[in-house]
Amino acid sequence: MPELPEVEITCIGLKPILQKSISNIIIRNPSLRWPIPSHLKKTLPNQKILHIKRRAKYIIIQFEKASLMIHLGMSGRLEILDKETPPEKHDHVDIAFHNSKNILRYTDPRRFGSILWVDGDIKNHFLISKLGPEPLESLFTRDYLFSKTHNKNSPIKNIIMDSHIVVGVGNIYASESLFKAGVLPSKLGKDISLSECTKIVKYIKTTLIKAIELGGSSLKDFYNVNGQSGYFQQTYNVYGMTGKPCRKCKTIIENKKIGQRSSFFCIKCQS
DNA sequence: CTGTAGACCTGGAGGC
DNA sequence: TGCCTCCAGGTCTACA
Numbered sequence: 696m697p698e699l700p701e702v703e704i705t706c707i708g709l710k711p712i713l714q715k716s717i718s719n720i721i722i723r724n725p726s727l728r729w730p731i732p733s734h735l736k737k738t739l740p741n742q743k744i745l746h747i748k749r750r751a752k753y754i755i756i757q758f759e760k761a762s763l764m765i766h767l768g769m770s771g772r773l774e775i776l777d778k779e780t781p782p783e784k785h786d787h788v789d790i791a792f793h794n795s796k797n798i799l800r801y802t803d804p805r806r807f808g809s810i811l812w813v814d815g816d817i818k819n820h821f822l823i824s825k826l827g828p829e830p831l832e833s834l835f836t837r838d839y840l841f842s843k844t845h846n847k848n849s850p851i852k853n854i855i856m857d858s859h860i861v862v863g864v865g866n867i868y869a870s871e872s873l874f875k876a877g878v879l880p881s882k883l884g885k886d887i888s889l890s891e892c893t894k895i896v897k898y899i900k901t902t903l904i905k906a907i908e909l910g911g912s913s914l915k916d917f918y919n920v921n922g923q924s925g926y927f928q929q930t931y932n933v934y935g936m937t938g939k940p941c942r943k944c945k946t947i948i949e950n951k952k953i954g955q956r957s958s959f960f961c962i963k964c965q966s
Numbered sequence: 967c968t969g970t971a972g973a974c975c976t977g978g979a980g981g982c
Numbered sequence: 983t984g985c986c987t988c989c990a991g992g993t994c995t996a997c998a
Contacts, residue, residue, distance in 0.1 A: 701991080728992090728993085728994085752992075766992080767991090767992090768991085770977090770990085770991075771991095804976050804977065805974085806976080807975070807976095847968085847969090848968075848969070849970085858993070866990090867991065954971095956992095
């Protein structure tokens with residue numbers, strides 16, 4: 696489920712728990728990407744949620760002196776549910792609140808996600824401190840991208856998916872953005888021109904923004920029905936379209952592994 | 967330092 | 983039905 700738009704939409708959907716004070720946490724299975732700290736049982740109760748924000752694909756739930764840093768991995772989900780909702784197999788964590796009939800539930804079949812406790816400023820955390828700029832913020836420009844590509848021997852798709860260069864571009868939106876930019880995912884960084892960087896940056900931004908808007912449009916039933924966003928209703932230009940005709944030129948969409956990941960492209964529209 | 971392969975883990979789809 | 987293989991939205995770590 697989660698690429699950056701889904702994480703953003705999840706953050707927005709968490710607004711109802713702002714200012715709430717935690718009463719209890721139930722950890723059914725602490726084995727995520729990193730173990731969930733067992734001290735949360737003692738640390739978390741009576742902490743008040745002051746802010747909720749996103750950095751890269753991390754959801755940061757801020758308390759007075761520390762934060763919970765939550766990553767959804769490949770298959771994670773956060774939902775606000777009635778506290779009587781019985782837990783299922785992959786519902787690893789519940790957080791309950793004072794004076795509330797709701798809980799925040801973390802579900803993650805593959806357990807690639809993480810729930811970490813960070814004292815002080817998260818900027819200094821080892822998972823955050825070396826991250827590149829946010830794709831939707833002003834630091835992510837043509838010139839910045841060019842400075843990171845012009846001397847690189849790896850495919851452009853790998854470069855834009857490298858969180859040390861720019862965060863939040865996952866496998867779906869990497870393929871989609873490169874299609875719109877007219878650049879083959881396998882093209883090496885050093886062969887990418889300045890004007891191609893202009894397009895890549897532009898279409899990463901517009902693709903992500905559009906996805907957030909689509910997800911946002913279904914926000915009202917985001918957490919009380921099935922936790923899915925507009926994400927699943929989107930149709931893609933190339934992602935998952937292997938063997939189908941390109942929407943622009945009817946050429947058959949191809950799929951090639953680049954950097955271990957499936958990559959989709961139109962050989963005629965992209966070069 | 968750079969670039970790539972492997973690792974983590976579960977479930978669903980498709981072939982036989 | 984059952985077993986096997988392959989595939990899946992992420993990203994850290996180890997190694998050449």
